[in-house]
Amino acid sequence: MKGKLSPRQQGILAFIRRFMDEHQFPPTVRDIQAGCDISSTSVVDYNLQVLQREGNLRRLPEVSRGIELLDGGARRGFVNVPVLASIAAGVPIPVPSQEALDDPNLENIELPTSLTQGKENVFALRVKGTSMIDAFIADGDLVLLEPVVHPDNGDMVAAWLLDDEEVTLKRFYLEGDTVRLQPANSAMEPISVPAEKVAVRGRVVGVVRTM
Amino acid sequence: MKGKLSPRQQGILAFIRRFMDEHQFPPTVRDIQAGCDISSTSVVDYNLQVLQREGNLRRLPEVSRGIELLDGGARRGFVNVPVLASIAAGVPIPVPSQEALDDPNLENIELPTSLTQGKENVFALRVKGTSMIDAFIADGDLVLLEPVVHPDNGDMVAAWLLDDEEVTLKRFYLEGDTVRLQPANSAMEPISVPAEKVAVRGRVVGVVRTM
DNA sequence: TTCTATCCAGAACAGATGTCCCAACCGCAC
DNA sequence: GTGCGGTTGGGACATCTGTTCTGGATAGAA
Numbered sequence: 001m002k003g004k005l006s007p008r009q010q011g012i013l014a015f016i017r018r019f020m021d022e023h024q025f026p027p028t029v030r031d032i033q034a035g036c037d038i039s040s041t042s043v044v045d046y047n048l049q050v051l052q053r054e055g056n057l058r059r060l061p062e063v064s065r066g067i068e069l070l071d072g073g074a075r076r077g078f079v080n081v082p083v084l085a086s087i088a089a090g091v092p093i094p095v096p097s098q099e100a101l102d103d104p105n106l107e108n109i110e111l112p113t114s115l116t117q118g119k120e121n122v123f124a125l126r127v128k129g130t131s132m133i134d135a136f137i138a139d140g141d142l143v144l145l146e147p148v149v150h151p152d153n154g155d156m157v158a159a160w161l162l163d164d165e166e167v168t169l170k171r172f173y174l175e176g177d178t179v180r181l182q183p184a185n186s187a188m189e190p191i192s193v194p195a196e197k198v199a200v201r202g203r204v205v206g207v208v209r210t211m
Numbered sequence: 212m213k214g215k216l217s218p219r220q221q222g223i224l225a226f227i228r229r230f231m232d233e234h235q236f237p238p239t240v241r242d243i244q245a246g247c248d249i250s251s252t253s254v255v256d257y258n259l260q261v262l263q264r265e266g267n268l269r270r271l272p273e274v275s276r277g278i279e280l281l282d283g284g285a286r287r288g289f290v291n292v293p294v295l296a297s298i299a300a301g302v303p304i305p306v307p308s309q310e311a312l313d314d315p316n317l318e319n320i321e322l323p324t325s326l327t328q329g330k331e332n333v334f335a336l337r338v339k340g341t342s343m344i345d346a347f348i349a350d351g352d353l354v355l356l357e358p359v360v361h362p363d364n365g366d367m368v369a370a371w372l373l374d375d376e377e378v379t380l381k382r383f384y385l386e387g388d389t390v391r392l393q394p395a396n397s398a399m400e401p402i403s404v405p406a407e408k409v410a411v412r413g414r415v416v417g418v419v420r421t422m
Numbered sequence: 423t424t425c426t427a428t429c430c431a432g433a434a435c436a437g438a439t440g441t442c443c444c445a446a447c448c449g450c451a452c
Numbered sequence: 453g454t455g456c457g458g459t460t461g462g463g464a465c466a467t468c469t470g471t472t473c474t475g476g477a478t479a480g481a482a
Contacts, residue, residue: 006429023271024279025236028469040431045471047429060234064275064438064469068235112321115421136420138347156422209347209418210326211367217459239439251461256441258459275439275468423482430477439468447460452453 005054009047011036013056016067026067081109081116081144083124109142115206119146122205125158134183135169141209143169145202156204162197169204216265220258222247224267227278237278292320292327292355294335320353326417330357333416336369345394346380352420354380356413367415373408380415 005013015035019027027035029044038044048067051057060066109124116122127141135156137143143158151157157172159181170181170191179198182190216224226246230238238246240255249255259278263270271277320335327333338352346367348354354369362368368383370392381392381402390409393401 008429020235024231025276028275029471030469038430040433041470042432042472043430050428059470062437062470064239065236066470109323111323115419133347136344136347136349136352141347205422207418207420208326211415211417219459240441241439249460251463252440253442253462254460261458270440273440273467277440425480425482427480428478431475433473435470435472437468437470440466442465443463445461448458450456450458452455 005051005056006047008036008038009051012044012047013051016057016069020069026065026069028065081111081122081124083109083126083142111144111208115208116144116146119205121147123147123202124208137169137207138209141207143204144206144208146205147201148203149200151200151203157200158202158204160199160201161193162199163193172200216262216267217258219247219249219254220262223255223258224262227268227280231280237276237280239276292322292333292335294320294337294353322355322419326419327355327357330416332358334358334413335419348380348418349420352418354415355417355419357416358412359414360411362411362414368411369413369415371410371412372404373410374404383411 012032015032016027019031019035029041029048032038032044032048033041036044048057048059052059055070057070058068060068111122122144125143125145127137127139127143145158148155148157151172153173155172156169158167158169159172159179160167168181168191170183173180173182174195175192177195178192179195180190180192181198223243226243227238230242230246240252240259243249243255243259244252247255259268259270262268266281268281269279271279322333333355336354336356338348338350338354356369359366359368362383364384366383367380369378369380370383370390371378379392379402381394384391384393385406386403388406389403390406391401391403392409
């Protein structure tokens with residue numbers, strides 16, 4: 001699906017984006033023709049077919065302006081955040097893979113970049129249960145994570161404890177060969193684990209709760 | 212510019228919104244005709260002219276699907292949420308007024324309607340201090356509130372305690388002449404206050420935290 | 423060379439689509 | 453009643469627009 005695009009195809013795609021940014025609707029075939037200096041509508045039609053085959057857009061037949069961009073549909077200033085799964089004690093966090101991201105059943109939520117601080121590839125997990133209460137995270141909350149395997153000290157991370165088969169959200173401190181996981185709630189005791197027994201899956205960049 | 216709209220005009224506006232939520236482009240005159248059970252395209256045309264005159268949308272002449280919605284420049288599926296002020300113990304919550312909303316210095320954050328559940332006039336307050344810890348709300352969190360003065364029992368509300376000159380986020384229960392404010396954290400004791408000593412300013416619809 | 427796949431050019435067709443015209447209807451003031 | 457502004461119905465027209473057809477150009481493989 002990721003065949004490379006000809007310059008003309010890239011130009012068409014760029015023009016569609018520009019056009020939709022300016023208007024609230026996609027261009028017609030002839031808009032594209034004029035905007036990209038193409039001599040015939042059939043050329044536009046042909047390249048749109050290619051772009052559709054390559055998965056860059058979707059066309060609705062017989063419908064004027066029936067073009068829908070598929071590159072995440074991401075408008076400027078927004079990112080599409082996939083809600084990969086739920087986390088609960090005893091269930092490992094899945095690694096975001098391309099197949100998983102293409103799953104059409106995947107819940108998706110569009111968030112302004114202000115909430116993700118411009119981070120790339122942010123994904124979300126829905127919290128089940130009350131095991132994260134010590135981090136002010138309640139049942140049903142959505143945790144936004146940035147994929148990070150080697151966090152810095154002091155980062156709030158989602159960590160998979162291999163021995164306990166448990167996932168927790170804690171502050172991460174690497175001290176020699178052991179990892180200290182410090183709850184956000186100072187009333188609770190930190191956990192110290194050998195470094196090889198901890199698999200960090202992501203750094204927490206935000207929490208969203210709706211009621 | 213705020214003449215009242217006929218039911219048909221409201222229906223057309225709602226249909227356009229629904230259509231643009233579903234597709235990435237506006238409907239044609241005939242789409243509207245079918246979607247709103249209108250017998251003639253001329254009626255659609257007429258009402259679109261009215262909607263344009265009233266400032267609800269803009270039409271591009273001679274352009275198919277040349278309809279642009281003008282509701283506040285907000286893209287479909289998103290709302291502009293003003294961050295009115297910070298809340299902390301001892302500081303009253305301001306009432307969102309028109310002048311306040313027009314303040315150019317106002318911080319604004321664009322959120323998807325999925326986070327506000329389509330509620331209107333949602334505003335946000337930034338939490339200072341740790342007085343809301345019992346509701347899993349930490350220092351620096353953004354609380355999304357829907358303006359409500361008379362909440363239902365069980366709602367999580369922002370309440371201004373007149374005697375204590377204090378603001379808290381608690382679950383609201385009206386029991387006769389007194390109001391019971393139940394912390395979200397069951398380990399903490401509820402507060403009971405005479406109803407006239409409590410001023411509810413809003414119902415909590417969401418919490419957002421960035422780190 | 424020949425064949426094939428890709429891409430382009432020009433033109434035309436059929437259906438989609440915005441617009442306009444005219445008549446009719448309705449509520450309301452006079 | 454009459455008149456009038458707002459609204460609706462029905463239809464037609466000109467244009468817009470997606471699609472298709474024919475032909476050709478180019479490049480690489482057989």
